[in-house]
Amino acid sequence: MKKVAVVFVLAVLVPSAVLAWLAFRSLRDQQFVLERQQSLLYQGVTDALAKSITDTLAQQQREFADQVETLLTNHDARVAAASFDEQLRRHWPAAEVGFVVTVGGNLLCPSPTNSLEARLFCTDNSAFLRNRESVEVYWNNARKIAPEDLGNNQTSTSQQQLANVASLSRFDSNAEPAVANSQLAYGKAKARKVDPVQKQGFATPPDEAPSPAQTFSKVIPSEGEFHQLIGGETDGMLARFLQNKLKLMFWHRLNRDPQLVFGAQLALPRVIEVLRPFLQADPALHTEICVALLDENTRPMALTRPDFRADWKRPFVSSEIGDALPHWEVAVYLINPAKLPQAARTTRLTLGLLIALLVTAIGVGGWLIVSDLNRQLALARQKTDFVSNVSHELKTPLTSIRMFSELLSEGRVTEPDKQRSYLNIITAEAARLTRLINNVLDFSRMERGEKEYNFADCDLAGIAKEAAETFRPHLESTGFKFATVLPDSPVQIRADRDAIAQVIVNLLSNAEKYSNGSKEITLQVTGHVGPVRRVELKVMDRGPGVPPEARERIFEKFYRANDSLTNTVQGSGLGLTLARQIARAHQGDVAYAPREGGGSCFTLRLPLIS
Ligand code: ADP
Numbered sequence: 328m329k330k331v332a333v334v335f336v337l338a339v340l341v342p343s344a345v346l347a348w349l350a351f352r353s354l355r356d357q358q359f360v361l362e363r364q365q366s367l368l369y370q371g372v373t374d375a376l377a378k379s380i381t382d383t384l385a386q387q388q389r390e391f392a393d394q395v396e397t398l399l400t401n402h403d404a405r406v407a408a409a410s411f412d413e414q415l416r417r418h419w420p421a422a423e424v425g426f427v428v429t430v431g432g433n434l435l436c437p438s439p440t441n442s443l444e445a446r447l448f449c450t451d452n453s454a455f456l457r458n459r460e461s462v463e464v465y466w467n468n469a470r471k472i473a474p475e476d477l478g479n480n481q482t483s484t485s486q487q488q489l490a491n492v493a494s495l496s497r498f499d500s501n502a503e504p505a506v507a508n509s510q511l512a513y514g515k516a517k518a519r520k521v522d523p524v525q526k527q528g529f530a531t532p533p534d535e536a537p538s539p540a541q542t543f544s545k546v547i548p549s550e551g552e553f554h555q556l557i558g559g560e561t562d563g564m565l566a567r568f569l570q571n572k573l574k575l576m577f578w579h580r581l582n583r584d585p586q587l588v589f590g591a592q593l594a595l596p597r598v599i600e601v602l603r604p605f606l607q608a609d610p611a612l613h614t615e616i617c618v619a620l621l622d623e624n625t626r627p628m629a630l631t632r633p634d635f636r637a638d639w640k641r642p643f644v645s646s647e648i649g650d651a652l653p654h655w656e657v658a659v660y661l662i663n664p665a666k667l668p669q670a671a672r673t674t675r676l677t678l679g680l681l682i683a684l685l686v687t688a689i690g691v692g693g694w695l696i697v698s699d700l701n702r703q704l705a706l707a708r709q710k711t712d713f714v715s716n717v718s719h720e721l722k723t724p725l726t727s728i729r730m731f732s733e734l735l736s737e738g739r740v741t742e743p744d745k746q747r748s749y750l751n752i753i754t755a756e757a758a759r760l761t762r763l764i765n766n767v768l769d770f771s772r773m774e775r776g777e778k779e780y781n782f783a784d785c786d787l788a789g790i791a792k793e794a795a796e797t798f799r800p801h802l803e804s805t806g807f808k809f810a811t812v813l814p815d816s817p818v819q820i821r822a823d824r825d826a827i828a829q830v831i832v833n834l835l836s837n838a839e840k841y842s843n844g845s846k847e848i849t850l851q852v853t854g855h856v857g858p859v860r861r862v863e864l865k866v867m868d869r870g871p872g873v874p875p876e877a878r879e880r881i882f883e884k885f886y887r888a889n890d891s892l893t894n895t896v897q898g899s900g901l902g903l904t905l906a907r908q909i910a911r912a913h914q915g916d917v918a919y920a921p922r923e924g925g926g927s928c929f930t931l932r933l934p935l936i937s
Contacts, residue, residue, distance in 0.1 A: 833902040
């Protein structure tokens with residue numbers, strides 16, 4: 328049993344407990360898992376939108392180049408340069424100012440008198456376009472992060488930040504920039520103004536130390552004069568910040584006159600209008616998220632839900648657009664940010680309950696298995712005891728029968744009294760044998776469900792009297808005072824006569840066996856007045872009675888009370904089991920009660936024929 332319990336604990340309980348613990352632990356991270364899944368999904372959305380915005384701007388740039396070529400067809404470029412600003416604005420509304428500059432730094436157009444925008448443009452850009460001033464610009468050409476920047480970051484930021492910066496560099500720090508001019512100075516990666524809740528999908532699980540919130544921009548400015556920046560290229564895009572405002576320029580160089588560079592400063596509101604149609608998330612996500620195009624100061628320039636408001640600096644995820652719109656971002660905001668923790672809580676609760684239920688089921692199942700195992704083991708033990716008890720019970724009467732019949736057959740006993748006494752003993756022992764064999768046979772029939780009863784109307788008083796008289800000689804010969812209190816009139820019951828007689832004999836036999844020297848037995852049949860008309864047959868002795876803890880168990884098969892008396896008396900543990908089963912088959916019962924004044928009182932109750 329111990330071994331089975333150890334195996335059970337090791338093979339079932341411990342693994343279940345460990346699995347449950349692991350499952351509960353993983354539940355804690357539910358919110359993180361859900362957030363991570365969502366952040367990956369929405370990061371994909373912002374990345375794709377940022378990419379389509381970049382592509383649209385590149386498309387715009389090509390459109391600009393085509394427009395320049397169209398405007399200058401059949402015209403002398405140098406002559407046409409003077410009116411390029413007006414011409415361009417007329418034909419290409421995205422332009423705010425058109426300009427023409429020679430590679431040598433001669434600004435041919437616009438004239439500051441053209442418009443207010445032209446005047447401002449000249450004030451802000453003429454020194455830069457004339458190659459007299461180096462300015463910080465963002466441009467769509469390859470560039471690198473200067474080694475000293477990495478060094479600075481290394482000393483001023485954590486290793487994590489260094490990794491961030493390094494991962495933002497598109498090129499190895501030793502690689503040469505793709506443009507010819509190597510005198511360009513490269514700026515530092517600037518901290519982004521937005522602080523996404525989910526940083527590029529790298530959300531940290533709750534028990535991991537959160538990384539510093541600072542995230543570096545992928546967009547790094549270069550510093551140089553205009554001719555340095557454009558190098559030998561034919562087309563390009565430049566962006567610079569003037570008085571904290573983004574200015575976006577396209578430029579195109581003519582094949583036929585490469586010394587001339589035609590350019591345009593774009594009207595940003597127009598550009599935003601062009602981009603707005605591209606700012607569409609999957610319709611399925613429309614109720615979940617709002618996508619915003621944020622400018623460099625995290626102001627929303629376009630929204631998929633115009634009525635939506637949020638802390639624009641704290642999107643769920645965001646992606647930078649790149650050099651074309653430096654420090655502009657496409658950001659996703661959750662419409663209902665509480666939904667995610669709620670969903671996580673619900674999942675956690677559901678799974679938690681499920682795990683608890685499973686663990687309880689395993690526990691209860693385990694307990695049932697163990698208790699059933701215990702019961703089976705106890706039954707097996709009882710069966711073994713039963714076999715040895717029955718063998719003993721068979722042997723004892725057989726020995727007596729053999730001994731006394733030998734004495735009689737050898738003629739060694741001549742006194743008639745003795746002869747009669749011996750014959751009585753032989754009869755009693757044979758009856759005991761018959762009883763035992765009947766009990767065993769009946770029990771096995773009942774176990775197999777094959778026991779059959781021959782019900783007929785009969786008189787219980789008569790059956791009791793007959794059984795008492797059969798038993799009386801044996802009882803009286805062994806010194807018992809046997810009293811019967813039976814009604815004179817018949818007590819009509821519907822029963823199997825032999826089966827009821829068997830019950831009475833079993834009860835009388837027990838009264839004899841467990842008398843412990845107090846040789847007084849009473850058999851009584853009385854009517855019982857109550858809602859159901861029934862009769863009671865009592866067999867009472869003056870023995871020690873049944874200990875309280877065994878009073879119900881004595882009716883279980885093979886059960887024998889574990890007291891000193893029972894240990895000295897032979898028995899099979901079947902007599903009362905059979906008595907109860909027979910009684911119940913007759914819609915009655917057998918019950919035990921301590922007898923007043925000491926002893927046992929077994930009562931057989933049967934319904935009367937009404
Ligand atoms: P058996 O007598 O063969 O052991 P039973 O089923 O007839 O089997 O009885 C079951 C147990 O009930 C006995 O072992 C005994 O401990 C207890 N018992 C039965 N009758 C009496 C009685 N009259 N007085 C005391 N104990 C009894």
